[in-house]
Amino acid sequence: MNLFNQNNTYNYELEKLCRIFLPFEKIIFTEQPTESDVYAHTRLTKSDSRTQLYSFLKFYTQTAEFVDFVENDAEDYYKECERVLAIQLFKCFVAVTGYVSPWGILTGVRPAKLYSALCKKGGKNYARSFFKEKFLVSDKKIELCEKTYEREGEITSQSEKDSFSLYVSIPFCPTRCSYCSFVSHSVEMAKKLIPEYLEKLIDEIVITAQIARTNNLKLRSVYIGGGTPTTLSAEQLERLMKVISENFDIEGKEYTVEAGRPDTITEEKLRVIKENGATRISINPQTMNDEVLNVIGRKHTSDDTVNAFLLARKLGFDNINMDLIAGLPSDTFESFCGTVERVTALKPDSVTVHSLALKRASNLNSENIPRFESGVTASKMVDFAYDFLSQHGITPYYMYRQSKTVGNNENVGYATAFKESFYNVYIMDETHTILACGASAVTKLRQPGGSYIERIFNYKYPYEYINNFNEILSRKDRITAFYDEYRI
Ligand code: SF4
Incomplete structure (x- = not known):
């Protein structure tokens, strides 16, 4: 798509607007009208008292255009012109595609x-x-x-100035899902690194606990995520979790282990997770349609999910989350509804409904990339999930949006009463500091009593994490320096 923004500097915002409708299209800014199959032109013309705003869109054989005016002395004139141009482009897209994005021109994450x-x-x-x-x-x-x-407000109000949560990253999976942009391509190669990775991770956790104590930080929640943490063996999981419980005061705290893929869950691992303090697990079917599971490269069936869930219940887990994805390749509205119904029948404590986000690094090629029809279907799917889960007492408690989702939809955490994941709310709301350990983990330092946020990045891939471990540890010095600087 070519985008020509004349007499205005709204490239960033208007590109994001176009991405609502064309999430995977390359958008090229031009310095003059340069027609292509999809071409947009916005123009701002200021006269003495008011400014004319004009937008034009050519979408293959169709066109649409709008003209509006903003008074030159309007409140917040610059932002208002930006908003009106975004609305014009939005209406142009709606006119030529027929798709009305439910979030309108809002493109923000929260x-x-x-x-x-x-x-x-x-x-x-x-x-x-x-x-x-x-x-x-x-x-x-x-x-x-x-x-x-x-x-969310009820949950964030329980956080205090010296609160923090701990995140531990296990960036390994048994195989790679086709839509994943997170784990490295060579899953098998990466798995060979697990023993060495675990040694370093344990060192980082011990040092992070010392730093938390030095700064008098109080633990609120723990989250072991991935990847798929249950890719670790039962022995490895036990070692990891013992290090956490020995170094942090986990007593009475929310403690989640993302068990993730049902094909990695065994009775032995679940026992280890339970005995070592976890209060919440996630078992993630994504879909209960076996054909769709096959298409997305997950080597388990919906029955495996049911069995893993029932086993976890039998072992006493009373807070189980299940993740679903709306908009998966080859999934249909009817099949998605079936997934939601089957999952709800299991009576999970919470369900998280994600909208498929397609990232460049995923294995889905351009032929699989959904266009408007899939966007419309994905929107119907998330609406169905909202209605159906709410009717069954599983109601929304946190939400965020990502770029490049099919249908420009949102991710929503639903939970029954008192079974919300506090960690999910804290991380999304940036309520308090998150101390993060492991490859791809990002420590987020939140100013006590203020809103300033600072991030410390660990290296992304396990081999980078292992090879640059000393550098990662030295970056952690910043945590104490931050609290020295910002403590009230
Ligand atoms: S389970 Fe998650 S992290 Fe692992 S390959 Fe699939 S999408 Fe990626």
């Missing part, structure tokens, strides 16, 4: 946070009409924002 800020500024009605009229957000998504922001 709509509930923005909604909450508007509520604080002018109350609920103000926030509601702002979302509806200024951003063209649908009523259903506004309702979702309201529900999540209220429930």
